Structures are given as structure tokens and as C-alpha cells.
Amino acid sequence: MTRDLRTARTGAVLTFMLAGLLCGSMTVRIPALSDKLGLSEASIGVTLLVWGLGALVTMQSMRGVMTRFGSRSILRVGAPLCAITLALLAFAPSFPSLLVAAGLFGMAFGAVDVAMNAQGSTVERAYGRPLMNGMHAGWCVGAISAGLVGAAAISAGLSFTAHLSLVSLVTLPLLIFISRTYLPDPVVARGAATARRRMPPVVYLLGVIAFCAFMVEGTVADWNGLYLRDVLGAPEALAALGYPIFEAGMLFGRLTGDRARARFGARSMIIIAGLATAATFAVVLMAPTALIAVSAMLFVGVAVATVSPMAMSLAGEAVGNPGPAIAQTSAMGYAGLLLGPVIIGFLSDVTDLRTALGIAIALGVLITLFARFLPRPGATATHRQQAREQELSMAA
Numbered sequence: 145m146t147r148d149l150r151t152a153r154t155g156a157v158l159t160f161m162l163a164g165l166l167c168g169s170m171t172v173r174i175p176a177l178s179d180k181l182g183l184s185e186a187s188i189g190v191t192l193l194v195w196g197l198g199a200l201v202t203m204q205s206m207r208g209v210m211t212r213f214g215s216r217s218i219l220r221v222g223a224p225l226c227a228i229t230l231a232l233l234a235f236a237p238s239f240p241s242l243l244v245a246a247g248l249f250g251m252a253f254g255a256v257d258v259a260m261n262a263q264g265s266t267v268e269r270a271y272g273r274p275l276m277n278g279m280h281a282g283w284c285v286g287a288i289s290a291g292l293v294g295a296a297a298i299s300a301g302l303s304f305t306a307h308l309s310l311v312s313l314v315t316l317p318l319l320i321f322i323s324r325t326y327l328p329d330p331v332v333a334r335g336a337a338t339a340r341r342r343m344p345p346v347v348y349l350l351g352v353i354a355f356c357a358f359m360v361e362g363t364v365a366d367w368n369g370l371y372l373r374d375v376l377g378a379p380e381a382l383a384a385l386g387y388p389i390f391e392a393g394m395l396f397g398r399l400t401g402d403r404a405r406a407r408f409g410a411r412s413m414i415i416i417a418g419l420a421t422a423a424t425f426a427v428v429l430m431a432p433t434a435l436i437a438v439s440a441m442l443f444v445g446v447a448v449a450t451v452s453p454m455a456m457s458l459a460g461e462a463v464g465n466p467g468p469a470i471a472q473t474s475a476m477g478y479a480g481l482l483l484g485p486v487i488i489g490f491l492s493d494v495t496d497l498r499t500a501l502g503i504a505i506a507l508g509v510l511i512t513l514f515a516r517f518l519p520r521p522g523a524t525a526t527h528r529q530q531a532r533e534q535e536l537s538m539a540a
Contacts (some may be wrong), residue, residue, distance in 0.1 A: 150268055154323025156267050157282040159260045162315050162322075164286025165293075166226050168252060168309045172294035176304035181239055193245050196482040198250025198306040199257070203475035206241065206258045210467025213330040215262035222255035223323065227316040234308035245340040258474045262467040265460030266327050274410075276402030276457035277450050284395035291388060330465055344462050346519060347469045350455040351476030353414065353514050357451035359480035359487075360421060360444075363504050364390050366485040368428075368441065371497055378434030386441050393445020401450035410454045420447035424509030429498055429505070431486060433492075451511060452477055458518070 154194030172324055178188055210216065229249040236242040261276075268275040297307040372383035405413055425442040431437035459473040489501035 149267070149327075152267050152327045153271070153275065155322045156260065156264050157279050158322050159219065159256075159263070159319070160279050160282035161286040161289075162223075162319060163226065163253070163256055163260060165290050165311065166230050166286075166315060166525045168290025169294060169308055170230065172291055173297075173304050173307055175416070176298075176307075179235075179240075180304050181242060183239065187239060191242060193482075194243050195250035195253075196478070198247040199254035200250075200475060200478055200482060202251045202254030203258055203478060205472060206255060206471035207468040208501055209255075210258065210262060211469050212466060213465055215259040215266065216323075216326040216328055218259040219263060219326055220323040222252055222259060223319040224316055225252040226256050227312045228252075228320060231312040234305045234312065236452060243537055245434075257478075258289075258467070258471045261331065261456045262460065262470045262490075263326055265466035265470060268327055268457060268460070269330070270327060274402040274405040274457065276453040277405065280453040281395055281398035281401075281450075284391055284398060288388065288391055288395065300341070306367040308362040320496045329467055333499040343469060346462050347459050347472055349514060349517060350459045350462075351473045353511055354452050354455040354473050354477030355480035356418075356511045356514070357448055357455065357480070358477045359484035360425070360448050360483035360504050360507050361394075361452075362481040363488055363501065364441070364444065365476075367488050367497070367501060368410055371438060371501060373436050375496075375498055376431070376434040376437055378438070382434055382438060386438050389438060390441040393442040393447075394449040395445075397446040397449025398453065398462040401453065405450070405454065410458055411515060411518045411520060414451055414454055414518070415512050417447055417449075417451050418508045418511030418515060420508070420514075421451075421511065422505045423447075425501075425504045425508060429501060431475060447508075 174188060174327065177183065177191075181187075183191070226249070228244060229252045233245040233249050236245045262278075264276050264279045267279075293311070294307070297310075297386060302310075319447075338465065368386040368390065369383045372378040372386050401413075406417075408532075421444065424440055424447050427440040428437045430442060455473055455477065456470055458467040462467045488500050488503065492498075
């Protein structure tokens, strides 16, 4: 194992971690942002929607960009832009300027998310063993750190602008320094650019699986606190613990996920993860007390944690150049993160919140059903070789 390869792995994990810190820092100070600009809940919702749409638009456009430039070049530009656009968001003086900054931040993040997953896939291939879950664990560490730093900033009396500016100033040089560790993407003939428009069907299947997993994550992030407080009658302090406990479960699942994948295989793990997600979320919804529901959130996090990282990893393995395939899977996955909370809100208006949240159980079952159509162990390498042969033949 060369020193450069170990350095590349560390750089990829740190990129995930800093990306989680940047996004989490914005989320944790939303109440302060609301106070600063006098925003209503609807305006905050619009701001988050603009951020999500910016990310989604960039992700969808990254297939061609990734083929042309590769993950290393995109990360060297996009990661520093993430820090810079967070600072723009911090200094936004009005709601219209906030929407512009949120859109730019979302677009920068969308590029970084696709590129860091593609870089993770490149490092994973170079190592020859599963690593993607551990890299996504870096995101969890970053998100949890954002919460801890945010709590410290609030206790110290830092304003929204000062807090996000400091995060931007600290992360910007780190991201520039880390950019020297990235590996080049696998070499694919230039004439194969046409091939990126013909993704193997398995890439879209993995996109659907990622959609379901991200939708579960978005549902927990945006609605579990309200469910615990309004439906189960939890005090606000207890209700606020639901999401951090869920993230802690995600962190544990991802730290152990690569070893489990090496032993049981990605297909089997996704099948089991879908069933476990449905079962554990059912416990949350059937819990007689808030304390039991909050405790169950830990196991929901463990259950769903490995699904999206393995979907990204398998998408990267399905073709010669991982970037375009991961871009497609990411775009489909984040559509679930964006649409999930909206769908839950609509269903809760029609029925009630407990019934609406039952969609997470259905999503877990769908993950299992779709995973049964994934190639069995040993078939992925064959698919990748076929994809490379197709790319070379098209280049000729």
C-alpha cells in the first residue's frame, strides 16, 4: 500500500467531513437566520427549496462535466467555492440576496457531492476493497461537528454572520490544501463521451434505491422532531434529540459497513437494510412513549446508513469512468431528499402526521424489493468490463 494511496483516502474522508460541516453549519443556524432577516417559516422553506434545487440542477448536469474534467479537477474548484458561497449566504442582507446565495451554495455543493463520491469510488478501486461507507461516515462526523460547533457559537453569542464566516474562513484553506491529495479518475477514451448517455440499467436502478434511502433520511431530518413533540407529547429538549441520535446511528452503521460489505456483499446488505429500515421505523411509529421512539431512531439510523453509500459505490463500479454514473445516481437520490419532506407535509394535511410518516416503512420495503434486481456478487466486474469494452469500441 503506497503512501500516496493512503493520503488520497485520508483526503477523500476529510472532504466528506468538511462538506458535512459546511452544510450542517447552515442548517443548525436557521433560527438565527430567520431572526436576522425577519423571515417566516414559509420563507425559510423557500430558501431551503432553492438550495436543494440548485444542488439538484448541478448534479443532473454533472454527467458530461465529470466525463470531461474528472472528479479531481471539479473538487479543486468546487470545494473552495462551497466555502466561499457559504460566506455569501452569511452576509446576505435581504431575502432576495439570500435566495441567490442559497442557490449558489446549493450549486457548489451539488458539484462537490458528485465529485467527492466519484473520488471515493476511484480511491476504492485503487485499494481493491470497500471503503465508501467509511467515507460517508466522514460526512456524519462533519454534520455532528456542525451541531456541536453551532451550539458553542450560540453559547458564545456569535451571530449568524460571524459563525458562518468563521466556518468559511477555516474550511477554505483546508479544502485547498486537501486538493493536492486527490487521485486522477480512471482513463477513458475521449471518443467514449457518447457512451455516457447510455448508462447501464443498473445505474438507474441504483438511483431509485438511493432515492428511497435519501427520502427516509430527509423524512427523519425534517419531521421527526415535530412528530415527537406534537404526536407523542415530548418536551422540546427531548424532541430535539431525535435527529442527533439518528445521525449517531448512521455514523455507527457507516463505520462498520465496509467490513460487513466485504463479508456479506452489497446486494445482501441492501436487502437486509431495507427490511431493517421498515421494521425499526415501524417501532418509532408504534412507540407508546417519546423515549422509546427516540431510542428507536438510533436503530433506524443504523439500518438505513449503508444504503446510499453502497448505491454510489456500485454505480461507480458499473462503468469504466465512475463520475457520470455517480452523477446520475446522486441526482436521482437527492431528488428523494428534496421531495420527501414535501410529500410528507402534503400527506399529513390530508391524513395525520403519524400516517404520513408511514411512507418511510413503505420506502424500506421498496429498497428491499428493488435490491433483489441488483446483479449478484461477481457480476459487477463483468458489467464494468463490458462497459469499458463498449466505451473503447465507440471511441474507435
